[in-house]
Amino acid sequence: MSARLLKEILWAMFFAGLIALVFRFTWGLGAVTGLSDSVPWGIWKVLNMVAGVALSTGGFVLAAAVHVFQIKRLRPLLRPALLLAALGYASSCTALFIDIGLSWRIWHPLVMWNVHSFLFEVAWCVMLYLSITLLEVTPITLEESGHSKIKRILHAIAPTVVIIGITLSTLHHTSLGSLFLVSPSRLHPLWYTPGLPIHFILSAIGAGISAVILLVLLVGRLYRKKVPQEALRLAGKTAAVVLSLYLLTRVVDLWRREAFGLLAAGDLESMLYLVEVVLGIMLPLALFAWPRTRRSLRGLGVAAGFCVGGLVLNRLDVGILGYLSSGGGSYLPTAPELAICFGIPAGAGLIFFALVERFRFYSEGGPSAPLGPAPSTERPVRFQFRPAAARLSRIFVITLAVAIGMFTANSGEARSRSGGVRPPAVLDAAAGILRIDGDRDGDGVDFPHDLHGEFIDCRSCHHLNAVDDEPATCSACHSRLHDHAPLFQHDRHLQTVGEWRGFTGPRAGNQTCSLCHDSGKPRAKVDPGVCARCHREPGWEDTSGKEETRGYTHALHDLCIRCHGERQEGTIRRTMGNCSVCHQ
Amino acid sequence: MKAILYDVTKCEGCMKCVEACAAEAGAPAQDPHCDLQRDELSASRRSTTTRSSSGRWVRRHCHHCMDPSCVSACLVGALTRDDRGRVTYDESRCIGCRYCMLACPFGFPKYEWDRVTPLMRKCEMCHDRPGGPACVQACDQGAALYGERDEMLAVARRRIGASPDLYLPHIWGEREMGGTGVLFISDTDLAEFWPKQLGEHAIPEITMPFLTKAPWLAVAVAGGLSGFSWIIRRRNKLRGEGHEE
Numbered sequence: 001m002s003a004r005l006l007k008e009i010l011w012a013m014f015f016a017g018l019i020a021l022v023f024r025f026t027w028g029l030g031a032v033t034g035l036s037d038s039v040p041w042g043i044w045k046v047l048n049m050v051a052g053v054a055l056s057t058g059g060f061v062l063a064a065a066v067h068v069f070q071i072k073r074l075r076p077l078l079r080p081a082l083l084l085a086a087l088g089y090a091s092s093c094t095a096l097f098i099d100i101g102l103s104w105r106i107w108h109p110l111v112m113w114n115v116h117s118f119l120f121e122v123a124w125c126v127m128l129y130l131s132i133t134l135l136e137v138t139p140i141t142l143e144e145s146g147h148s149k150i151k152r153i154l155h156a157i158a159p160t161v162v163i164i165g166i167t168l169s170t171l172h173h174t175s176l177g178s179l180f181l182v183s184p185s186r187l188h189p190l191w192y193t194p195g196l197p198i199h200f201i202l203s204a205i206g207a208g209i210s211a212v213i214l215l216v217l218l219v220g221r222l223y224r225k226k227v228p229q230e231a232l233r234l235a236g237k238t239a240a241v242v243l244s245l246y247l248l249t250r251v252v253d254l255w256r257r258e259a260f261g262l263l264a265a266g267d268l269e270s271m272l273y274l275v276e277v278v279l280g281i282m283l284p285l286a287l288f289a290w291p292r293t294r295r296s297l298r299g300l301g302v303a304a305g306f307c308v309g310g311l312v313l314n315r316l317d318v319g320i321l322g323y324l325s326s327g328g329g330s331y332l333p334t335a336p337e338l339a340i341c342f343g344i345p346a347g348a349g350l351i352f353f354a355l356v357e358r359f360r361f362y363s364e365g366g367p368s369a370p371l372g373p374a375p376s377t378e379r380p381v382r383f384q385f386r387p388a389a390a391r392l393s394r395i396f397v398i399t400l401a402v403a404i405g406m407f408t409a410n411s412g413e414a415r416s417r418s419g420g421v422r423p424p425a426v427l428d429a430a431a432g433i434l435r436i437d438g439d440r441d442g443d444g445v446d447f448p449h450d451l452h453g454e455f456i457d458c459r460s461c462h463h464l465n466a467v468d469d470e471p472a473t474c475s476a477c478h479s480r481l482h483d484h485a486p487l488f489q490h491d492r493h494l495q496t497v498g499e500w501r502g503f504t505g506p507r508a509g510n511q512t513c514s515l516c517h518d519s520g521k522p523r524a525k526v527d528p529g530v531c532a533r534c535h536r537e538p539g540w541e542d543t544s545g546k547e548e549t550r551g552y553t554h555a556l557h558d559l560c561i562r563c564h565g566e567r568q569e570g571t572i573r574r575t576m577g578n579c580s581v582c583h584q
Numbered sequence: 585m586k587a588i589l590y591d592v593t594k595c596e597g598c599m600k601c602v603e604a605c606a607a608e609a610g611a612p613a614q615d616p617h618c619d620l621q622r623d624e625l626s627a628s629r630r631s632t633t634t635r636s637s638s639g640r641w642v643r644r645h646c647h648h649c650m651d652p653s654c655v656s657a658c659l660v661g662a663l664t665r666d667d668r669g670r671v672t673y674d675e676s677r678c679i680g681c682r683y684c685m686l687a688c689p690f691g692f693p694k695y696e697w698d699r700v701t702p703l704m705r706k707c708e709m710c711h712d713r714p715g716g717p718a719c720v721q722a723c724d725q726g727a728a729l730y731g732e733r734d735e736m737l738a739v740a741r742r743r744i745g746a747s748p749d750l751y752l753p754h755i756w757g758e759r760e761m762g763g764t765g766v767l768f769i770s771d772t773d774l775a776e777f778w779p780k781q782l783g784e785h786a787i788p789e790i791t792m793p794f795l796t797k798a799p800w801l802a803v804a805v806a807g808g809l810s811g812f813s814w815i816i817r818r819r820n821k822l823r824g825e826g827h828e829e
Contacts, residue, residue: 030697037626037694040685068813070820101680101695101702108679112660118791119683120659121798159813167806171798178794182657182687182787185779197794327691581635 003222007353010346011392015399017343020336021098023407029101032407033337038329039320043341046319048095050176051312052088052345053126054200057208058215059085059133060169065238067162076228077235079140079361080219081212086133087348093130094344118178125172132165141359173201180318188322190262190273195253196318202246203281207311209239210284210304217301219362233294239307240288247281269325272317280310335406421481421552423473438552439481445582461559478552487549497534585669585765586709587733587757588720589740590643592770593750594727597633597641604722605631605645608710627696627705631719638772643719643728645707646671646692647757648765651786657687662704669733669765670709678703689761689779689787709765733765740769762786 024032035042058081065071066078097103109123139154177200180187193199213235220227254260263270284307293299320331333341356362421438424447432450437443452461462471477487498512516530549555560582611628624632624644631645648671655663655671662677663684684693684704696702710717720730729736737758744751756768760778762785768774 028700029702040682040695068809070816105679108660108677112677114659114661116656116795117659118795119657119681123659163806163809166809167802170805171802181791181794182653184787184790185689185781
């Protein structure tokens with residue numbers, strides 16, 4: 001893949017995110033996302049924020065390695081790592097801005113304090129650390145310009161800045177884990193553990209190093225630069241050490257809590273946990289630890305990829321999936337939600353490439369540079385505005401069309417939950433109990449049909465005189481779950497059409513039948529074209545399709561609640577109109 | 585310290601409390617008997633009355649914990665426990681992070697998902713209403729009482745003592761999760777409504793030790809790294825000098 005193609009894909013993703021952003025701020029969180037009261041935190045918080053921050057740890061890890069521990073061999077990775085950290089944290093803050101309900105109040109934590117809140121600690125540390133990463137990155141962009149005074153100041157404070165940055169990182173990575181300690185009764189016991197802070201920081205360090213490895217490999221490939229192999233190998237080795245520590249804490253944690261039994265449950269949670277540990281920790285650990293894979297760039301890339309994937313899955317498990325079983329809710333991110341989720345890192349990616357092309361973020365250059373040709377030749381051809389603008393506007397228009405189509409389709413569906421209704425299933429033929437569950441989502445009502453027949457007239461519910469005298473199901477006319485459905489009123493036609501034709505006498509109705517139903521066919525079906533015989537003629541108002549029924553849910557609720565409500569004084573208690581009586 | 589005491593044996597599920605609550609909150613008109621949302625509480629329905637598995641009607645709304653998880657979670661301090669023990673919400677502070685919704689073990693805080701500028705909503709025990717909570721006033725079955733928590737506990741004990749055959753000898757909310765401002769006495773077990781993992785522990789009891797360790801962690805990391813940095817630099821310097829010699 002060429003750098004240009006990749007950038008065009010990123011532009012498309014970024015535009016899609018921008019369009020989704022307009023949707024989000026026009027219609028609000030509820031209309032645009034799949035979030036609900038039972039799943040209040042979605043992918044923006046858990047993937048963009050919690051996982052995004054974790055994947056940006058490379059910055060502080062390499063700053064510590066190079067500046068504090070003076071491991072010179074890792075130096076070639078420092079600059080990409082710092083840039084990744086700055087952009088990663090900026091992306092996370094952007095996501096947070098979009099995610100919170102009242103975005104313009106994002107400054108509130110600055111002046112309104114609650115020091116007892118983990119989220120407060122996270123907010124402050126992330127904010128401060130973002131400033132730190134900018135301080136660390138700025139000198140690199142100033143390298144080739146004047147500003148010698150600023151450079152001197154920044155250089156002088158660098159060691160202090162690095163140590164403050166590492167401290168802040170340690171704090172907020174542990175706190176991000178502690179965030180979920182508030183849900184002992186709601187988070188699945190496989191993940192709820194006092195070890196969460198330790199798991200979070202260890203996994204973040206491992207995956208942060210892996211993200212830097214992936215990034216350096218990607219840039220090296222896209223721009224055909226020499227890859228700092230020795231540094232990458234050392235980073236892989238470090239990742240292996242961190243991952244083995246992480247694996248150890250995970251296993252010891254299960255052992256101490258005697259929670260191994262939960263893994264044998266065979267449910268979704270245990271599967272996710274196993275995938276996370278086997279593919280996300282053990283596999284990359286083995287690959288990083290094995291010298292042969294570490295020697296090949298592809299091997300390093302695969303190992304780092306699995307490690308990053310494992311971290312993302314872990315954060316999803318802790319932040320969203322682990323909550324589903326206790327809350328009883330479900331969550332499926334909508335198209336606009338996904339567009340913003342991927343649009344933000346896409347935007348950050350574009351800034352990354354722009355900076356890498358303009359400044360020496362990839363290698364330090366100069367005579368002692370361990371890789372690549374001289375910096376002057378590293379620069380690409382000058383950016384040409386007009387062709388680029390034409391290309392980008394084309395991408396934008398295509399994205400706009402696709403995005404609007406997808407977003408409106410998706411959000412409409414998510415909210416109105418319209419759809420075909422299926423008739424009740426017989427639950428118990430002997431007792432005459434029907435299972436009413438129009439959308440078959442498992443949340444239905446067991447209706448004692450025959451019992452009702454003992455007290456009330458069939459016609460109370462089966463109010464349609466259907467052809468062949470069959471007791472029509474409710475869904476025959478109330479054919480959509482929540483929306484109105486078009487209706488054909490057979491009896492009304494029998495009357496009005498007969499009157500119009502001037503049929504009189506005892507068998508007037510019989511004469512009317514044959515106007516629509518062709519005689520001689522066994523069940524006298526009607527060709528839809530028949531309606532047009534009258535409804536298209538001048539003088540006839542075209543009302544076909546305009547008669548409507550209420551949605552299935554409303555129709556059925558009305559039926560039960562009205563009856564049970566009206567018969568309050570009789571044998572049936574008014575409280576039978578309560579949800580929990582039928583929805584058990 | 586105010587509290588509401590519910591006598592579950594006296595509730596017939598007439599829903600007048602729910603209607604009064606909706607009216608007090610200025611929520612849109614609704615049929616209190618029917619809410620299509622599966623989870624019966626919502627931003628416009630801050631309290632409800634649901635069936636327990638044994639068929640009793642049980643009130644569901646913010647329990648006004650003595651040591652509330654939501655108050656400790658809210659990063660801007662929009663949720664506070666006032667001097668009379670009621671957990672109140674300052675909507676002018678709220679940024680909409682929805683951490684309270686994650687923090688509440690009951691899931692009582694609900695969000696106005698249908699609004700473009702949404703706020704969190706939950707029962708605030710009618711803290712600014714003269715005459716106490718609207719739901720308690722609406723109850724004509726004597727199933728709800730409002731007053732000082734100590735008095736409510738005394739009433740509960742009196743009732744249990746007066747008819748030990750009827751009531752189970754337990755006041756739900758007295759000690760659960762460190763005690764709550766909503767108390768229940770009942771003739772059937774109500775344990776299903778309480779998070780069993782917590783027992784008598786409040787959530788902040790679990791989280792605070794982690795929080796108080798943070799400053800020490802910061803000091804340790806910063807101090808340790810500064811020390812390391814100094815040692816390594818010095819060693820490198822000495823080694824460099826050695827080479828030069």
